[in-house]
Amino acid sequence: MDTLSATFFALADPTRRAILARLTKGETPVTELAAPFDMSLPAISKHLKVLERAGLIVRSRDAQWRPCRLEATRLREVHAWLDHYRRFWEESFDRLDDYLKELQEKEKKAHARKQSRK
Amino acid sequence: MDTLSATFFALADPTRRAILARLTKGETPVTELAAPFDMSLPAISKHLKVLERAGLIVRSRDAQWRPCRLEATRLREVHAWLDHYRRFWEESFDRLDDYLKELQEKEKKAHARKQSRK
Numbered sequence: 001m002d003t004l005s006a007t008f009f010a011l012a013d014p015t016r017r018a019i020l021a022r023l024t025k026g027e028t029p030v031t032e033l034a035a036p037f038d039m040s041l042p043a044i045s046k047h048l049k050v051l052e053r054a055g056l057i058v059r060s061r062d063a064q065w066r067p068c069r070l071e072a073t074r075l076r077e078v079h080a081w082l083d084h085y086r087r088f089w090e091e092s093f094d095r096l097d098d099y100l101k102e103l104q105e106k107e108k109k110a111h112a113r114k115q116s117r118k
Numbered sequence: 119m120d121t122l123s124a125t126f127f128a129l130a131d132p133t134r135r136a137i138l139a140r141l142t143k144g145e146t147p148v149t150e151l152a153a154p155f156d157m158s159l160p161a162i163s164k165h166l167k168v169l170e171r172a173g174l175i176v177r178s179r180d181a182q183w184r185p186c187r188l189e190a191t192r193l194r195e196v197h198a199w200l201d202h203y204r205r206f207w208e209e210s211f212d213r214l215d216d217y218l219k220e221l222q223e224k225e226k227k228a229h230a231r232k233q234s235r236k
Contacts (some may be wrong), residue, residue, distance in 0.1 A: 005130045012126035017199075024203065072206035079207070081135075082197055085142070088190035089197070
C-alpha cells in the first residue's frame with residue numbers, strides 16, 4: 001500500500017483517531033492508552049500496529065513499558081494533499097455567504113417597503 | 119461507519135484519489151473518468167460507489183450519462199479534524215529550522231577562527 005493510502009486507512013477508525021488525540025497530550029504507555037476503551041489489550045495492540053505501520057506513531061524501543069508518541073510527518077502529508085482541494089470548500093462557503101447576503105438584502109428591502117407604507 | 123471514518127476509508131485508495139483529482143477539472147461522465155485507468159467499467163463503478171457513499175462525489179440523477187462532480191464538504195471536515203494536529207508538524211519543522219540555524223552558526227564561527235589564525 002502507498003504511504004498516503006496507509007495513512008488514510010489508519011485514520012479510518014474512531015478508536016485509532018481517539019488514540020492519536022490522546023497522544024497529543026504527550027508520550028503515553030500502552031496500558032494507559034488502553035484504559036478509556038472497552039477493549040482487550042490485544043485489540044488495542046492491533047490498532048497501535050496499524051498506526052505504527054502507517055508512521056503515525058512511534059514506539060520507544062528502550063523503555064520496558066514502550067511508550068507511544070505521535071509522529072506528525074504523515075499528517076503534514078495529508079494536509080499537503082488536502083490543500084489542492086481547499087478552493088472547492090472555500091468556494092462553496094463563498095456561495096453560501098453570497099446567498100445569505102442576498103437574503104438579508106431582500107429582508108431589508110421588504111422591511112423598508114413596509115415602513116414607507118406606514 | 120461514522121462519517122469521518124467513511125471519508126478516510128474512501129480516500130485510502132490511489133484510484134479513488136485520482137478520480138477526485140480528475141473531478142477538480144469539472145463535472146465528468148463515468149466513461150471519461152474510467153478512460154485513464156486500466157480497469158473495467160464495473161471496477162470503476164465500485165470505486166465511484168465508495169466515493170458517493172462517503173459523500174465525496176455527487177452523481178447527477180437527471181442526465182442519462184450521469185456525470186459525477188466533486189463535493190467538498192467532507193474534505194473540509196477532514197481539514198478541520200487535521201487542524202488539531204497542526205502545531206505538531208509545525209513544531210517539528212521549527213525544531214529542524216533551529217537545528218539548521220545552529221549548524222550555520224557553528225560553520226560561521228569555525229570559519230572566523232580559521233580567518234583569525236591566518
